[in-house]
Amino acid sequence: MSEVQTVPETPGPTETDHTGQATDISTEGADAVRSAADTTAAHREHLFPWVRPYYAEPLVLAEAEGVRVRDVEGVEYLDLFAGILTTSIGHCHPAVQSAVTAQMAKLGHTSTLYVTEPQVEAAVALAGIAPGDLSVSCFTNSGTEAVESAIAAARLYTGRHEIVALRLGYSGRSMLTSHMTAHGGWRLPLGGVTGVVHARSPYPFRSPVGEEQTTDFFIDDLVEVIETTTGGKPAAFFAETIQGVGGYIVPPRDYFQRAAEVIRGFGGLMIIDEVQAGFGRTGGKWFGIEHWGVEPDIICMAKGIANGFPVGATITRPEIAEAWQGPSISTFGGNPVSMAAVNATLGVMKAEDVPVRARERGEQLRTGLERLRDRFPWIGEVRGMGLMQGVELVEDRAGKAPDADRAGRLTEAAKEEGLLVGRGGLYGHVMRIGPSLLVTADEIDEGLSRFTAACERVDG
Numbered sequence: 001m002s003e004v005q006t007v008p009e010t011p012g013p014t015e016t017d018h019t020g021q022a023t024d025i026s027t028e029g030a031d032a033v034r035s036a037a038d039t040t041a042a043h044r045e046h047l048f049p050w051v052r053p054y055y056a057e058p059l060v061l062a063e064a065e066g067v068r069v070r071d072v073e074g075v076e077y078l079d080l081f082a083g084i085l086t087t088s089i090g091h092c093h094p095a096v097q098s099a100v101t102a103q104m105a106k107l108g109h110t111s112t113l114y115v116t117e118p119q120v121e122a123a124v125a126l127a128g129i130a131p132g133d134l135s136v137s138c139f140t141n142s143g144t145e146a147v148e149s150a151i152a153a154a155r156l157y158t159g160r161h162e163i164v165a166l167r168l169g170y171s172g173r174s175m176l177t178s179h180m181t182a183h184g185g186w187r188l189p190l191g192g193v194t195g196v197v198h199a200r201s202p203y204p205f206r207s208p209v210g211e212e213q214t215t216d217f218f219i220d221d222l223v224e225v226i227e228t229t230t231g232g233k234p235a236a237f238f239a240e241t242i243q244g245v246g247g248y249i250v251p252p253r254d255y256f257q258r259a260a261e262v263i264r265g266f267g268g269l270m271i272i273d274e275v276q277a278g279f280g281r282t283g284g285k286w287f288g289i290e291h292w293g294v295e296p297d298i299i300c301m302a303k304g305i306a307n308g309f310p311v312g313a314t315i316t317r318p319e320i321a322e323a324w325q326g327p328s329i330s331t332f333g334g335n336p337v338s339m340a341a342v343n344a345t346l347g348v349m350k351a352e353d354v355p356v357r358a359r360e361r362g363e364q365l366r367t368g369l370e371r372l373r374d375r376f377p378w379i380g381e382v383r384g385m386g387l388m389q390g391v392e393l394v395e396d397r398a399g400k401a402p403d404a405d406r407a408g409r410l411t412e413a414a415k416e417e418g419l420l421v422g423r424g425g426l427y428g429h430v431m432r433i434g435p436s437l438l439v440t441a442d443e444i445d446e447g448l449s450r451f452t453a454a455c456e457r458v459d460g
């Protein structure tokens with residue numbers, strides 16, 4: 001990372017803070033920050049170190065539209081990562097802008113102590129697209145809270161405590177969800193959380209057995225983990241449909257059906273995390289799990305649900321929701337402006353039929369990435385569904401040693417080519433692409449040609 005520079009050069013006006021000390025207030029406004037370097041330096045000085053941006057020279061973004069973002073110096077980038085798969089219908093979509101502006105002018109905040117039309121409209125809309133009998137929702141402010149709510153609901157309904165999650169899963173940054181997360185680098189070493197065990201991630205590319213035995217191998221492991229590391233009465237099995245941070249790991253075709261049989265055999269619920277894979281992203285269906293023909297008991301949602309507004313949602317069957325009578329409130333959960341963003345986003349998604357668009361553009365993207373795999377021997381696998389496509393980098397295809405170093409260089413090279421993509425995988429060795437679901441065929445072609453140029457830069 002580049003060295004931190006100090007700001008500001010000129011002392012500004014002062015006032016007295018609560019400790020009685022004089023404090024410089026001239027840096028508080030954006031006007032006082034003169035350059036990207038100054039802004040980055042101020043970021044480093046005044047934000048916790050965990051608020052860590054990508055890139056040796058972080059991007060200071062100023063504006064965006066559709067799949068284009070511009071930095072403060074006016075340099076434009078094609079954004080195929082969408083703020084971690086979140087600007088699902090493109091940056092600053094006009095329908096979302098006008099819905100939130102109108103709602104803010106009318107009623108900006110209530111808390112969950114009052115009923116509002118936008119929150120009810122959003123809950124009804126989710127019930128309309130969710131699989132099976134999932135029809136009762138609660139809204140929160142993030143994916144982390146959506147997962148927390150799902151676990152609370154499962155524990156209250158079953159009267160049980162233990163959760164069986166998957167290795168390589170990412171669930172959030174609270175105490176519980178960071179313990180459910182199974183990447184050493186993303187877990188907070190804080191202790192104090194009990195009752196979470198982890199089965200093997202159903203990761204076909206790194207399966208130690210042949211394709212024929214892959215599902216059996218991972219299901220046997222799931223059973224063994226329950227039998228050996230729980231008291232045999234788990235509250236729930238918890239999994240992302242496609243492990244996002246894990247590197248877009250797609251489980252084998254019959255994995256979830258068999259996992260559902262296993263957890264239900266032990267009397268537990270099935271919770272599916274669609275924070276990344278939901279809302280049409282996997283192509284052809286609204287939720288990723290529908291590809292496996294399984295009806296989960298609870299689904300967690302966030303990210304793309306509101307095109308960038310901070311919304312988490314947890315949906316379940318009525319009898320499971322009934323078990324959670326409270327006490328609980330959420331000050332910002334179901335906020336009318338955030339709900340207006342959900343309703344506008346879902347309205348556009350339906351009008352544009354994003355599941356179909358994601359399937360078509362996903363096929364185009366996948367074909368282009370497969371060509372790169374044929375060309376560069378350090379691409380071990382291209383995988384994913386719809387507009388959630390990953391490229392796993394290896395030192396060589398026989399040994400499959402993860403190549404995090406090249407992935408780091410490729411991330412930087414893509415930026416040099418004016419392209420934003422993400423990284424994932426246990427070692428940061430998987431490139432992740434997940435653009436707006438309204439991305440056009442031309443924009444995918446442009447992304448592929450920029451990504452190809454980036455691959456050429458790091459080849460050899």
Ligand SMILES: Cc1ncc(COP(=O)(O)O)c(C=O)c1O
Binds near residue numbers: 141240
């Ligand atoms: C699958 C999954 N679940 C939960 C979360 C947590 O969401 P948030 O960052 O909104 O708290 C994430 C975030 O990346 C995620 O990818």
